[in-house]
Amino acid sequence: MTPASDLPRWADVVLLPILNLVAALAVCGLIIFFLGENPFTALWVMIKGAFFYSGSLGYTLYYTTNFIFTGLAVAIAFHAMMFNIGGEGQAYIGGLGAGLIALWLAPALPMVLVIPMAILAAALFGAAWGLIPGILQAYRGSHIVITTIMFNFIAGSIMVWLLVGPLIEQGQQSPQTPKFEANALMPKMHEIGGGVFSFLGSSPLNLSFVLALLCLVGFWFLIWRTKLGYEIRTVGQNPEAARYAGINVPKIIVIAMALSGALAGLLAINELLGVQHRVVLNFTSGYGFTGIAVALMGRNHPVGIFLASFLFGAIYQGGAELDFEFQTITRDMALLMQGMIILFSGALAYMFNPWVSKLLKRWMNRGEVTRV
Amino acid sequence: MMTDKDMKDGRDGAHSFALKLNGISKSFGAVRANRDISLDVRAGSIHGIVGENGAGKSTLMNIIFGLQTADSGDMQVFGQLASIRSSADAIGLGVGMVHQHFMLVPNMSVLDNVMLGTEGGYLLAEGREQTLEKLKQLSSEYGMGVDPFALIEDLPVGIRQRVEIIKAIKGGARILILDEPTGVLTPGEAKQLFDILRSLRDDGVTVLLITHKLEEIMAITDHVSIMRDGEMVAHRETAATNPQELARLMVGRDVLLSVEKEPASPREVKLRVSGLGCSSRAGNRLLKDVSFELRAGEILGIAGVAGNGQTELLEILSGMRTVDDGSIKLLDQTIDADNALSPYNLRELGVAHIPEDRHEHGLVLSFEAQENAILGYHNDPGYVRGMVMDKDAVLERCETLMKDHDVRPPNPSLHASNFSGGNQQKIVIGREVDRNPEILLVGQPTRGVDVGAIEFIHKQLIRLRDEGCAILLVSVELEEILSLSDRVMVMNEGEIVGIVDQTEASQERVGMMMAGIGSDAAA
Incomplete structure (x- = not known):
């Protein structure tokens, strides 16, 4: 997938992404300049808005949580060389699972049972929505990109039908379910731990963040320490060698897609149990798609995915602040930055490679000469 | 290394060389694939390049054909300093290459494959006419026996290779590079290929033959250059060397060319x-x-x-x-x-x-x-x-x-x-x-x-x-x-x-x- 780079590993993993990021920000800065504002002031406003204002770090981490889930979802499918575009739909259907559990069981069962069951349901529903395209790809050869896109639309239609019909809150006109009971709600970080996290300020950040961190660790362990991970990577890197090794390639593809859907489904825990407290229309609002960029930028590795998620979270949160601060800049600036970052770190990921390579070589050769 | 200098001094001016390389180096990261390579190839000769896998032969050929650019060094084609930065440059200077893996479109005819890249105007008819004539002429001249209208996918590998050769020389290539050409051929097909190469040489085409098979070097080349670990270690007149010496130069030590074994005692x-x-x-x-x-x-x-x-x-x-x-x-x-x-x-x-x-x-x-x-x-x-x-x-x-x-x-x-x-x-x-x-x-x-x-x-x-x-x-x-x-x-x-x-x-x-x-x- 990634073109061969002749750079040393540290430059490939650290230097190039930073250069790409700087280039993306520079283009955005140029646009801000033409809008008649000072780009550096705008950057400073964004940084303050993402990290320093009261509650802003909490907001940033709340967005980060969403990106971690969808980024991991895309990445695990990537490891099996499956391009899962369906994170959006899988998260949406995951929300249905979590919502059903919350609506039906929360009145009867205690929180310690409801929340784990809701998490499980979100994962299972999401997994089912990834599983079907996986089966179609593995056994029927239907291209995963096409089917997952189609499944996004199917998920959207199903949810609209459910939310304006069977699941709508009685006596309401907006397409949403009734509010969840209190024992189906993810505790907010600033409310727990006896005030340890109060520095985060009042924000939507909830325990889902911890779940996301656990998923990062679990992802690493699964991919690099288990037999299943070994088989997934073998299938992804060389399906012919996998066949030679006696690995059941279709089965691994299906499993990887189900795991991918499950991770995407967990987005619903953060969004619904954590923030919305009910199932609402379009709660996934593009996180599933941004997950592709997160996985791409994070090189499908948990550490990279965390950093990319944090960056995207900060841009989301800081971008909102730009809107408040400047007349000429709207919230869309965050979208523009996101797009630029995807452009530079995705499509143009290796644009700087030749220059960096040349500069490094010159620098190293000079080192050789001076050593002699 | 003695040889470059000796060769330069021993021969009459630069113009009799089809190709002269001087101090070519190329690195991939820490790997130095070619180090200070010099090579003189006489016009109208068959020149073999031998070396173990990873000795840098393919890299060197890719540099000559413009698929890669050298980090340093220079190259002369027929006495002219040449800057070959793409295969189009190479073809323009009369360098053609037959790759180890053929570059043909399987579901197109021989004619269409040969025409590829030289179609002429917007309509194909004229270009096709000209190509057909040229194709027939070359095919009979060198006894290649290629049917212009056969689909590539229906042809045996040996014939496909001839199509590649026609493609290269049709464009006027005066230097033809062949990369491990006999790997996919029967011994009979290989012999026919060598006959074709000899008649090409007799018509003044310079052939550069990359191989790791020493018997081929001995059978067909006029000169041979030996590479090891990215360096050119020796140049020889084929008539004045033998397989044992070549093997030793390639590996850097004496090697057993035959396998020693006892008769088998098969059981159940x-x-x-x-x-x-x-x-x-x-x-x-x-x-x-x-x-x-x-x-x-x-x-x-x-x-x-x-x-x-x-x-x-x-x-x-x-x-x-x-x-x-x-x-x-x-x-x-x-x-x-x-x-x-x-x-x-x-x-x-x-x-x-x-x-x-x-x-x-x-x-x-x-x-x-x-x-x-x-x-x-x-x-x-x-x-x-x-x-x-x-x-x-x-x-x-x-x-x-x-x-x-x-x-x-x-x-x-x-x-x-x-x-x-x-x-x-x-x-x-x-x-x-x-x-x-x-x-x-x-x-x-x-x-x-x-x-x-x-x-x-x-x-x-x-x-x-x-x-x-x-x-x-x-x-x-x-x-x-x-x-x-x-x-x-x-x-x-x-x-x-x-x-x-x-x-x-x-x-x-x-x-x-x-x-x-x-x-x-x-x-």
């Missing part, structure tokens, strides 16, 4: 194939009524030009392809259309498989050596506890393998892609033979492997045979088949042409059989 039958057949998805018969026996303690070699059913036979026996007709009795299992065994089942039974293409099947190049050292055996309780891999056990396995099979560098964390061809192959072979398999399926054990490693690999196979392993060996290198096998089975178009004892298998006889002429007729 381990594998009996009866009436085996299979078809491609499109319905073409790939194997027809294949029957043979394989015994413990013998090497049965399968000779044949690539693509005559050997690959499919290996795939079926290793469980990667299902049987359509006939049956296989393997140890005490029966495999037929209704009873399939997966590669995993077969490995458990003691069938090891060294695949023909280590990059496609044998290795995951982006994995570390240690991860490759257990590929296919990753379910073994020794490497996995429950669902979790035992990293220490895997590492230890890889370290042992690297020590026993002399894998260099012995670094289990290095990615498979960073090993040379020979060392990659040693990893695959080590993985497959270390469990003392009952049956060993071997495909092209020394393809793209350097001379030193070939010697090592051949010794290993003989040792396994002597320990009672039943070995089925597929190779397109006839020499390898003849020197290793106890019996030789020849395949052509999915059928067995005949099985002959090693003592009766001569190069000529087997060569005839490879072309489909039966063993009786040949005998």
Whole structure:
């Protein structure tokens, strides 16, 4: 997938992404300049808005949580060389699972049972929505990109039908379910731990963040320490060698897609149990798609995915602040930055490679000469 | 190095050289593929370049043909300083190249392929007319016998190669580079190719022949240059050298060119194939009524030009392809259309498989050596506890393998892609033979492997045979088949042409059989 780079590993993993990021920000800065504002002031406003204002770090981490889930979802499918575009739909259907559990069981069962069951349901529903395209790809050869896109639309239609019909809150006109009971709600970080996290300020950040961190660790362990991970990577890197090794390639593809859907489904825990407290229309609002960029930028590795998620979270949160601060800049600036970052770190990921390579070589050769 | 200077001084001016390279260097990261290469190629001669795999031959040719640019050094084509930055530049200067893997469009005709890139205007008719004329003229001039309207996919490899040559010289190439041209040819086809090359030379075309086969160098070249580890180590007049000297220059030490082995003592039958057949998805018969026996303690070699059913036979026996007709009795299992065994089942039974293409099947190049050292055996309780891999056990396995099979560098964390061809192959072979398999399926054990490693690999196979392993060996290198096998089975178009004892298998006889002429007729 990634073109061969002749750079040393540290430059490939650290230097190039930073250069790409700087280039993306520079283009955005140029646009801000033409809008008649000072780009550096705008950057400073964004940084303050993402990290320093009261509650802003909490907001940033709340967005980060969403990106971690969808980024991991895309990445695990990537490891099996499956391009899962369906994170959006899988998260949406995951929300249905979590919502059903919350609506039906929360009145009867205690929180310690409801929340784990809701998490499980979100994962299972999401997994089912990834599983079907996986089966179609593995056994029927239907291209995963096409089917997952189609499944996004199917998920959207199903949810609209459910939310304006069977699941709508009685006596309401907006397409949403009734509010969840209190024992189906993810505790907010600033409310727990006896005030340890109060520095985060009042924000939507909830325990889902911890779940996301656990998923990062679990992802690493699964991919690099288990037999299943070994088989997934073998299938992804060389399906012919996998066949030679006696690995059941279709089965691994299906499993990887189900795991991918499950991770995407967990987005619903953060969004619904954590923030919305009910199932609402379009709660996934593009996180599933941004997950592709997160996985791409994070090189499908948990550490990279965390950093990319944090960056995207900060841009989301800081971008909102730009809107408040400047007349000429709207919230869309965050979208523009996101797009630029995807452009530079995705499509143009290796644009700087030749220059960096040349500069490094010159620098190293000079080192050789001076050593002699 | 003495030779460059001697050559320059000894010859009359630069204009008699078709190609002069001066101090060409090229690095890929830390790997220095070409170091200060100088080379003079006389116009109108056949000049051979030999070297082990990874010696830098292909890189050098790619630089000459503009597919890569040198980091330093300069190049002169017919006495003119040339800056070749793309293959278009090269073609413009009269340099043509026939690649190891052909660059033809399979579902287009010979004519359309030859025309490709020189179509002329918006309508094809005119360009096609001109190309057809030229094609016919070249084809008859050099006795190539190419039908302009045949589809490439219907042609045998030997003819496809001629189409590549026509493509190159039609554009007016005065220097023709051929990269390992005989790898896919029968001995007969190779001879015809050499005849074509000789008549091209007689018409003043300069031929640069890249090969690792010393007998080809001896048979056809006028001059030869030897590369080792990215450097040009020597230049010789072919008439004034011999294969032993060339091998020593290539490897840097004396090598055994022949295999030493005792006569085999075959024992019980381990594998009996009866009436085996299979078809491609499109319905073409790939194997027809294949029957043979394989015994413990013998090497049965399968000779044949690539693509005559050997690959499919290996795939079926290793469980990667299902049987359509006939049956296989393997140890005490029966495999037929209704009873399939997966590669995993077969490995458990003691069938090891060294695949023909280590990059496609044998290795995951982006994995570390240690991860490759257990590929296919990753379910073994020794490497996995429950669902979790035992990293220490895997590492230890890889370290042992690297020590026993002399894998260099012995670094289990290095990615498979960073090993040379020979060392990659040693990893695959080590993985497959270390469990003392009952049956060993071997495909092209020394393809793209350097001379030193070939010697090592051949010794290993003989040792396994002597320990009672039943070995089925597929190779397109006839020499390898003849020197290793106890019996030789020849395949052509999915059928067995005949099985002959090693003592009766001569190069000529087997060569005839490879072309489909039966063993009786040949005998």
